[in-house]
Amino acid sequence: MEGTRRSHALRLMAKALKEDKDKVLEANTIDLETGREMALPDLVLDWLKLTPERLDAVVQILQRLAQLTDPSQQLLNTPYQFEKAQTYCQLMPLGVIALVYEAFPELGAIAAGLCIRTGNCLVLRGSAEASHSNQAIAESLQLALDEAGYPPGCLGLISSEQGDSIRELIVQDQLIDLVIPYGRVSLVTQVVRQATVPVLRTSMGNCYLYWSPSGGLDLARSVILDSHTREPDPVNAIEKVLVHRHHEPSTLKGLWRSLREAGFQLRGDAALVTEYPDLILAEDAEWNRAYLNRTVAFRQVEGLNEAIAWINSYSSGHADCLVTESYVESNEFARRINSATTYINTSPRFSRNPQPGAPIALGMSNQKGIRRGIISLESLTTVKHVVQGRG
Numbered sequence: 162m163e164g165t166r167r168s169h170a171l172r173l174m175a176k177a178l179k180e181d182k183d184k185v186l187e188a189n190t191i192d193l194e195t196g197r198e199m200a201l202p203d204l205v206l207d208w209l210k211l212t213p214e215r216l217d218a219v220v221q222i223l224q225r226l227a228q229l230t231d232p233s234q235q236l237l238n239t240p241y242q243f244e245k246a247q248t249y250c251q252l253m254p255l256g257v258i259a260l261v262y263e264a265f266p267e268l269g270a271i272a273a274g275l276c277i278r279t280g281n282c283l284v285l286r287g288s289a290e291a292s293h294s295n296q297a298i299a300e301s302l303q304l305a306l307d308e309a310g311y312p313p314g315c316l317g318l319i320s321s322e323q324g325d326s327i328r329e330l331i332v333q334d335q336l337i338d339l340v341i342p343y344g345r346v347s348l349v350t351q352v353v354r355q356a357t358v359p360v361l362r363t364s365m366g367n368c369y370l371y372w373s374p375s376g377g378l379d380l381a382r383s384v385i386l387d388s389h390t391r392e393p394d395p396v397n398a399i400e401k402v403l404v405h406r407h408h409e410p411s412t413l414k415g416l417w418r419s420l421r422e423a424g425f426q427l428r429g430d431a432a433l434v435t436e437y438p439d440l441i442l443a444e445d446a447e448w449n450r451a452y453l454n455r456t457v458a459f460r461q462v463e464g465l466n467e468a469i470a471w472i473n474s475y476s477s478g479h480a481d482c483l484v485t486e487s488y489v490e491s492n493e494f495a496r497r498i499n500s501a502t503t504y505i506n507t508s509p510r511f512s513r514n515p516q517p518g519a520p521i522a523l524g525m526s527n528q529k530g531i532r533r534g535i536i537s538l539e540s541l542t543t544v545k546h547v548v549q550g551r552g
Contacts, residue, residue, distance in 0.1 A: 163280070164231045170277050170309035171227035175220045177305035178270060181297070182216050188297035189266065196290050204453055207393050208264035209291055215393070219267045222513065222521055223274045232279055232538050239546065246550040252542040254280035256338035261286045261327055261352055263344025265394065266294035271513060272341075272523055273302050273316055279541045282315045284337065286330055288344070289321035296320060331356035341536070343524055346451065361536065364527040365396045366451030367477040368509060371403045371468035371494070376484035378412050380506060382419050384484060387508035389455060396511035396525050397480040400452050403468045406432075406461045413437070413459075420457060428458040449475040465490050473499045479527035479534070480509040501527055501534040 178185070189211040196206050237250040258281050260272045269285045276283040287295035299318035306316055319330065331340050334357045341361045342352035353360050368388070372381045381402075388399040404413065414437075417427055428447070429440035443458040448471075452458075462468045472481050482504040483494045491505050502509070502525070513522060520537040527533070532540035 173305040175223035181301040188293035259284040259340040362528040370482040373485035375486040397509035430460040
Protein backbone atom coordinates (compact mmCIF):
# COMPACT_ATOMS: atom_id res chain seq x y z
CA MET A 162 0.00 0.00 0.00
CA GLU A 163 1.06 3.58 -0.69
CA GLY A 164 0.68 4.54 2.96
CA THR A 165 3.09 1.81 4.04
CA ARG A 166 5.56 2.94 1.39
CA ARG A 167 5.42 6.52 2.63
CA SER A 168 5.96 5.40 6.22
CA HIS A 169 9.00 3.42 5.12
CA ALA A 170 10.39 6.47 3.31
CA LEU A 171 9.87 8.68 6.38
CA ARG A 172 11.70 6.21 8.61
CA LEU A 173 14.61 6.18 6.16
CA MET A 174 14.61 10.00 6.12
CA ALA A 175 14.76 10.10 9.92
CA LYS A 176 17.55 7.54 9.95
CA ALA A 177 19.58 9.40 7.31
CA LEU A 178 19.29 12.74 9.08
CA LYS A 179 20.33 11.15 12.36
CA GLU A 180 23.35 9.48 10.77
CA ASP A 181 24.34 12.67 8.92
CA LYS A 182 23.98 14.93 11.96
CA ASP A 183 27.68 15.80 12.15
CA LYS A 184 27.84 16.62 8.44
CA VAL A 185 24.81 18.90 8.73
CA LEU A 186 26.20 20.65 11.81
CA GLU A 187 29.54 21.22 10.05
CA ALA A 188 27.74 22.79 7.11
CA ASN A 189 25.74 24.93 9.51
CA THR A 190 28.95 26.14 11.19
CA ILE A 191 30.13 27.45 7.81
CA ASP A 192 26.85 29.31 7.35
CA LEU A 193 27.04 30.80 10.84
CA GLU A 194 30.64 31.98 10.38
CA THR A 195 29.74 33.56 7.04
CA GLY A 196 26.65 35.15 8.57
CA ARG A 197 28.66 36.75 11.37
CA GLU A 198 31.17 38.11 8.85
CA MET A 199 28.23 39.59 6.91
CA ALA A 200 26.90 41.12 10.16
CA LEU A 201 23.53 39.36 9.91
CA PRO A 202 21.05 40.44 12.61
CA ASP A 203 21.11 38.36 15.79
CA LEU A 204 17.52 37.34 15.06
CA VAL A 205 18.47 35.74 11.73
CA LEU A 206 21.56 34.11 13.24
CA ASP A 207 19.33 32.54 15.90
CA TRP A 208 16.99 31.24 13.20
CA LEU A 209 19.97 29.95 11.25
CA LYS A 210 21.70 28.12 14.08
CA LEU A 211 21.32 24.35 14.26
CA THR A 212 22.09 22.40 17.41
CA PRO A 213 22.12 18.65 18.07
CA GLU A 214 18.86 19.16 19.98
CA ARG A 215 17.16 20.92 17.08
CA LEU A 216 18.19 18.18 14.68
CA ASP A 217 17.05 15.51 17.14
CA ALA A 218 13.65 17.23 17.28
CA VAL A 219 13.39 17.05 13.47
CA VAL A 220 14.30 13.35 13.53
CA GLN A 221 11.52 12.80 16.08
CA ILE A 222 9.05 14.67 13.87
CA LEU A 223 9.90 12.45 10.89
CA GLN A 224 9.55 9.36 13.07
CA ARG A 225 6.14 10.55 14.30
CA LEU A 226 5.01 11.27 10.76
CA ALA A 227 5.95 7.70 9.83
CA GLN A 228 3.49 6.46 12.45
CA LEU A 229 0.55 8.50 11.16
CA THR A 230 -1.99 7.43 8.59
CA ASP A 231 -2.20 9.31 5.31
CA PRO A 232 -4.82 12.08 5.20
CA SER A 233 -5.78 10.79 1.75
CA GLN A 234 -7.24 7.70 3.41
CA GLN A 235 -9.83 9.84 5.20
CA LEU A 236 -13.36 10.05 3.84
CA LEU A 237 -15.38 13.09 4.89
CA ASN A 238 -19.12 13.63 4.93
CA THR A 239 -20.61 16.33 2.71
CA PRO A 240 -23.29 18.81 3.85
CA TYR A 241 -25.49 17.65 0.96
CA GLN A 242 -26.59 14.44 -0.74
CA PHE A 243 -27.87 13.76 -4.25
CA GLU A 244 -30.94 11.62 -4.76
CA LYS A 245 -30.15 7.96 -5.50
CA ALA A 246 -26.42 8.56 -4.91
CA GLN A 247 -23.89 8.47 -2.12
CA THR A 248 -21.82 11.63 -1.81
CA TYR A 249 -18.58 12.02 0.15
CA CYS A 250 -15.29 13.94 0.11
CA GLN A 251 -11.79 12.56 -0.09
CA LEU A 252 -8.59 14.44 0.79
CA MET A 253 -6.09 14.46 -2.07
CA PRO A 254 -2.49 15.69 -2.48
CA LEU A 255 -2.09 19.17 -3.92
CA GLY A 256 0.74 18.09 -6.25
CA VAL A 257 3.91 20.21 -6.15
CA ILE A 258 4.55 22.55 -3.22
CA ALA A 259 7.29 25.18 -3.06
CA LEU A 260 8.68 26.34 0.27
CA VAL A 261 10.44 29.73 0.13
CA TYR A 262 12.10 30.23 3.49
CA GLU A 263 14.52 32.50 5.27
CA ALA A 264 17.18 30.79 7.42
CA PHE A 265 15.49 27.97 9.45
CA PRO A 266 17.39 25.14 7.68
CA GLU A 267 15.53 22.45 9.65
CA LEU A 268 12.27 23.72 8.15
CA GLY A 269 13.15 22.08 4.84
CA ALA A 270 13.30 18.66 6.48
CA ILE A 271 9.99 19.16 8.31
CA ALA A 272 8.30 20.31 5.10
CA ALA A 273 9.73 17.30 3.26
CA GLY A 274 8.28 14.98 5.88
CA LEU A 275 4.85 16.59 5.68
CA CYS A 276 4.89 16.40 1.89
CA ILE A 277 5.93 12.73 1.75
CA ARG A 278 3.20 11.86 4.27
CA THR A 279 0.58 13.66 2.15
CA GLY A 280 1.84 12.42 -1.23
CA ASN A 281 3.10 15.79 -2.46
CA CYS A 282 6.34 16.76 -4.19
CA LEU A 283 8.41 19.56 -2.65
CA VAL A 284 10.68 22.25 -4.06
CA LEU A 285 12.86 24.03 -1.51
CA ARG A 286 14.13 27.57 -2.10
CA GLY A 287 16.14 28.62 0.91
CA SER A 288 17.97 31.86 1.53
CA ALA A 289 21.65 32.44 0.82
CA GLU A 290 22.65 32.61 4.49
CA ALA A 291 21.64 28.95 4.99
CA SER A 292 22.92 27.57 1.69
CA HIS A 293 25.40 25.01 3.09
CA SER A 294 22.96 23.78 5.74
CA ASN A 295 20.10 23.48 3.26
CA GLN A 296 22.29 21.57 0.81
CA ALA A 297 23.48 19.09 3.46
CA ILE A 298 19.93 18.41 4.69
CA ALA A 299 18.51 18.06 1.18
CA GLU A 300 21.26 15.64 0.08
CA SER A 301 20.70 13.47 3.14
CA LEU A 302 16.95 13.29 2.56
CA GLN A 303 17.29 12.78 -1.19
CA LEU A 304 19.54 9.75 -0.65
CA ALA A 305 16.99 8.30 1.78
CA LEU A 306 14.17 8.82 -0.71
CA ASP A 307 16.25 7.22 -3.46
CA GLU A 308 16.76 4.19 -1.21
CA ALA A 309 12.99 4.10 -0.66
CA GLY A 310 12.45 3.96 -4.43
CA TYR A 311 11.12 7.49 -4.88
CA PRO A 312 11.94 9.42 -8.09
CA PRO A 313 14.53 12.23 -7.86
CA GLY A 314 11.95 14.96 -8.54
CA CYS A 315 9.90 14.36 -5.41
CA LEU A 316 12.29 16.56 -3.39
CA GLY A 317 14.24 19.32 -5.08
CA LEU A 318 16.44 22.14 -3.80
CA ILE A 319 17.02 25.38 -5.70
CA SER A 320 20.06 26.96 -4.12
CA SER A 321 20.50 30.72 -4.09
CA GLU A 322 23.84 30.21 -5.88
CA GLN A 323 22.00 28.98 -8.98
CA GLY A 324 20.96 32.55 -9.60
CA ASP A 325 17.26 31.81 -9.93
CA SER A 326 15.27 34.56 -8.26
CA ILE A 327 12.34 33.84 -6.00
CA ARG A 328 10.09 35.51 -8.54
CA GLU A 329 11.15 33.05 -11.26
CA LEU A 330 9.93 30.21 -9.04
CA ILE A 331 6.65 31.62 -7.78
CA VAL A 332 5.27 32.43 -11.23
CA GLN A 333 5.51 28.81 -12.41
CA ASP A 334 1.78 28.26 -12.06
CA GLN A 335 1.83 25.47 -14.65
CA LEU A 336 4.28 23.46 -12.55
CA ILE A 337 3.66 24.44 -8.91
CA ASP A 338 0.35 24.11 -7.07
CA LEU A 339 1.12 26.00 -3.87
CA VAL A 340 3.90 28.20 -2.51
CA ILE A 341 4.49 28.69 1.22
CA PRO A 342 6.69 31.66 2.21
CA TYR A 343 8.24 31.57 5.68
CA GLY A 344 10.32 34.30 7.28
CA ARG A 345 10.14 37.99 8.01
CA VAL A 346 7.26 40.13 6.78
CA SER A 347 9.34 41.49 3.88
CA LEU A 348 9.84 38.00 2.41
CA VAL A 349 6.21 36.94 2.87
CA THR A 350 4.96 40.22 1.36
CA GLN A 351 7.28 39.84 -1.64
CA VAL A 352 5.94 36.37 -2.40
CA VAL A 353 2.30 37.38 -1.94
CA ARG A 354 2.69 40.36 -4.30
CA GLN A 355 4.66 38.60 -7.05
CA ALA A 356 3.27 35.06 -7.11
CA THR A 357 0.91 33.77 -9.76
CA VAL A 358 0.88 30.46 -7.89
CA PRO A 359 -1.61 30.14 -4.99
CA VAL A 360 0.09 31.27 -1.76
CA LEU A 361 -0.42 29.95 1.76
CA ARG A 362 0.63 33.01 3.69
CA THR A 363 2.40 32.58 7.03
CA SER A 364 2.89 34.99 9.90
CA MET A 365 4.84 35.25 13.12
CA GLY A 366 4.74 37.59 16.08
CA ASN A 367 2.58 40.66 16.81
CA CYS A 368 0.00 38.60 18.68
CA TYR A 369 -2.24 40.53 21.07
CA LEU A 370 -3.54 39.82 24.56
CA TYR A 371 -6.49 41.64 26.10
CA TRP A 372 -6.15 41.48 29.88
CA SER A 373 -9.62 41.98 31.32
CA PRO A 374 -10.04 43.52 34.80
CA SER A 375 -11.44 40.18 35.96
CA GLY A 376 -8.35 38.27 34.78
CA GLY A 377 -5.78 37.29 37.36
CA LEU A 378 -2.25 38.70 37.43
CA ASP A 379 -0.62 35.27 37.71
CA LEU A 380 -2.45 33.95 34.66
CA ALA A 381 -1.68 37.02 32.55
CA ARG A 382 1.98 36.79 33.52
CA SER A 383 2.26 33.08 32.75
CA VAL A 384 0.49 33.40 29.38
CA ILE A 385 2.84 36.18 28.24
CA LEU A 386 6.00 34.49 29.44
CA ASP A 387 5.08 31.06 28.11
CA SER A 388 4.21 32.47 24.66
CA HIS A 389 7.82 33.64 24.33
CA THR A 390 9.20 30.20 25.19
CA ARG A 391 10.03 29.00 21.69
CA GLU A 392 12.83 27.32 19.77
CA PRO A 393 13.75 29.17 17.67
CA ASP A 394 11.00 31.26 16.02
CA PRO A 395 8.54 33.44 17.99
CA VAL A 396 5.50 32.43 15.97
CA ASN A 397 2.84 33.05 18.62
CA ALA A 398 4.73 35.35 20.97
CA ILE A 399 2.47 37.92 22.65
CA GLU A 400 4.05 41.26 21.80
CA LYS A 401 1.16 43.63 22.51
CA VAL A 402 -1.03 43.72 25.63
CA LEU A 403 -4.23 45.75 25.92
CA VAL A 404 -5.09 46.59 29.52
CA HIS A 405 -8.31 48.03 30.89
CA ARG A 406 -7.88 51.54 32.28
CA HIS A 407 -9.37 50.35 35.59
CA HIS A 408 -6.51 47.95 36.29
CA GLU A 409 -4.92 48.76 39.63
CA PRO A 410 -1.50 50.47 39.31
CA SER A 411 -0.02 47.95 41.75
CA THR A 412 -1.23 45.09 39.53
CA LEU A 413 0.31 46.61 36.39
CA LYS A 414 3.58 47.30 38.18
CA GLY A 415 3.64 43.72 39.44
CA LEU A 416 3.36 42.37 35.90
CA TRP A 417 5.96 44.77 34.54
CA ARG A 418 8.40 43.90 37.32
CA SER A 419 8.10 40.20 36.49
CA LEU A 420 8.64 40.82 32.77
CA ARG A 421 11.67 43.03 33.34
CA GLU A 422 13.18 40.40 35.62
CA ALA A 423 12.74 37.93 32.74
CA GLY A 424 14.70 40.22 30.40
CA PHE A 425 11.88 41.99 28.57
CA GLN A 426 11.91 45.56 27.32
CA LEU A 427 8.57 47.26 27.98
CA ARG A 428 6.89 49.93 25.90
CA GLY A 429 3.62 51.78 26.28
CA ASP A 430 1.19 54.16 24.62
CA ALA A 431 1.24 57.87 25.41
CA ALA A 432 -1.32 57.60 28.23
CA LEU A 433 0.62 54.89 30.04
CA VAL A 434 4.01 56.55 29.52
CA THR A 435 2.63 59.78 31.00
CA GLU A 436 1.49 57.89 34.11
CA TYR A 437 4.45 55.50 34.23
CA PRO A 438 7.56 57.26 32.87
CA ASP A 439 9.71 54.14 33.17
CA LEU A 440 7.95 52.75 30.06
CA ILE A 441 9.38 53.53 26.62
CA LEU A 442 6.94 55.27 24.27
CA ALA A 443 5.64 52.98 21.49
CA GLU A 444 5.34 54.82 18.18
CA ASP A 445 2.14 54.53 16.13
CA ALA A 446 3.80 52.27 13.53
CA GLU A 447 4.73 49.69 16.16
CA TRP A 448 1.18 48.51 16.89
CA ASN A 449 0.87 46.51 13.64
CA ARG A 450 4.52 45.45 13.45
CA ALA A 451 6.17 42.38 14.97
CA TYR A 452 9.16 42.92 17.25
CA LEU A 453 10.37 39.29 17.09
CA ASN A 454 12.36 39.78 20.29
CA ARG A 455 11.68 40.10 24.01
CA THR A 456 9.71 43.32 23.73
CA VAL A 457 6.11 43.84 24.85
CA ALA A 458 4.08 47.02 24.35
CA PHE A 459 1.09 47.94 26.55
CA ARG A 460 -1.92 50.07 25.63
CA GLN A 461 -4.91 51.25 27.64
CA VAL A 462 -8.44 50.55 26.38
CA GLU A 463 -11.90 51.31 27.73
CA GLY A 464 -13.15 47.76 27.58
CA LEU A 465 -13.75 44.62 25.55
CA ASN A 466 -15.35 46.34 22.54
CA GLU A 467 -12.41 48.69 22.06
CA ALA A 468 -9.96 45.83 22.59
CA ILE A 469 -11.63 43.68 19.91
CA ALA A 470 -11.74 46.57 17.44
CA TRP A 471 -8.07 47.36 18.03
CA ILE A 472 -6.94 43.74 17.70
CA ASN A 473 -8.91 43.28 14.48
CA SER A 474 -7.23 46.39 13.06
CA TYR A 475 -3.63 45.94 14.21
CA SER A 476 -2.93 42.27 15.05
CA SER A 477 -1.15 40.01 12.56
CA GLY A 478 -4.33 37.96 12.72
CA HIS A 479 -3.12 34.44 13.40
CA ALA A 480 -3.21 34.08 17.20
CA ASP A 481 -4.72 36.45 19.76
CA CYS A 482 -5.54 35.96 23.41
CA LEU A 483 -7.87 36.88 26.25
CA VAL A 484 -7.36 36.55 29.99
CA THR A 485 -10.67 36.88 31.84
CA GLU A 486 -12.93 35.26 34.40
CA SER A 487 -16.05 36.39 32.51
CA TYR A 488 -17.99 33.78 30.53
CA VAL A 489 -19.74 36.57 28.59
CA GLU A 490 -16.40 38.15 27.62
CA SER A 491 -15.02 34.77 26.55
CA ASN A 492 -17.93 34.13 24.20
CA GLU A 493 -17.86 37.65 22.78
CA PHE A 494 -14.11 37.53 22.18
CA ALA A 495 -14.23 34.13 20.48
CA ARG A 496 -17.14 35.23 18.26
CA ARG A 497 -15.87 38.63 17.14
CA ILE A 498 -12.08 38.33 16.85
CA ASN A 499 -11.05 37.93 13.19
CA SER A 500 -7.87 35.99 13.91
CA ALA A 501 -7.32 32.43 12.70
CA THR A 502 -6.95 31.17 16.28
CA THR A 503 -8.11 32.62 19.58
CA TYR A 504 -6.75 31.56 22.96
CA ILE A 505 -8.75 32.16 26.13
CA ASN A 506 -6.99 31.80 29.48
CA THR A 507 -4.23 29.70 27.92
CA SER A 508 -0.87 30.28 26.30
CA PRO A 509 -0.67 30.47 22.49
CA ARG A 510 2.83 28.98 22.57
CA PHE A 511 3.75 27.32 19.27
CA SER A 512 5.87 24.18 18.98
CA ARG A 513 6.92 22.27 15.87
CA ASN A 514 7.39 19.10 17.91
CA PRO A 515 4.30 19.09 20.13
CA GLN A 516 3.13 16.42 22.53
CA PRO A 517 1.78 13.18 21.02
CA GLY A 518 -1.75 13.69 19.76
CA ALA A 519 -1.24 17.33 18.79
CA PRO A 520 -0.74 18.15 15.09
CA ILE A 521 2.74 18.50 13.63
CA ALA A 522 2.85 22.00 12.15
CA LEU A 523 5.00 23.92 9.73
CA GLY A 524 3.78 27.31 10.93
CA MET A 525 0.68 29.48 11.28
CA SER A 526 -1.36 31.04 8.49
CA ASN A 527 -3.29 34.27 9.02
CA GLN A 528 -5.04 34.46 5.67
CA LYS A 529 -8.66 33.83 4.88
CA GLY A 530 -9.07 31.20 2.20
CA ILE A 531 -7.14 28.03 1.27
CA ARG A 532 -6.17 26.83 4.77
CA ARG A 533 -6.14 29.04 7.87
CA GLY A 534 -4.50 28.60 11.24
CA ILE A 535 -2.05 25.77 11.92
CA ILE A 536 -0.30 24.54 8.77
CA SER A 537 -0.48 20.79 9.29
CA LEU A 538 -0.91 17.71 7.12
CA GLU A 539 -4.45 18.60 6.10
CA SER A 540 -3.25 22.04 4.96
CA LEU A 541 -1.24 20.36 2.20
CA THR A 542 -4.26 18.55 0.75
CA THR A 543 -7.27 19.46 -1.33
CA VAL A 544 -10.78 18.01 -1.40
CA LYS A 545 -12.27 15.80 -4.10
CA HIS A 546 -16.05 15.38 -4.10
CA VAL A 547 -17.23 11.91 -5.10
CA VAL A 548 -20.82 11.25 -6.15
CA GLN A 549 -21.49 7.52 -6.50
CA GLY A 550 -24.82 6.50 -7.98
CA ARG A 551 -26.55 3.22 -8.78
CA GLY A 552 -27.05 3.67 -12.51
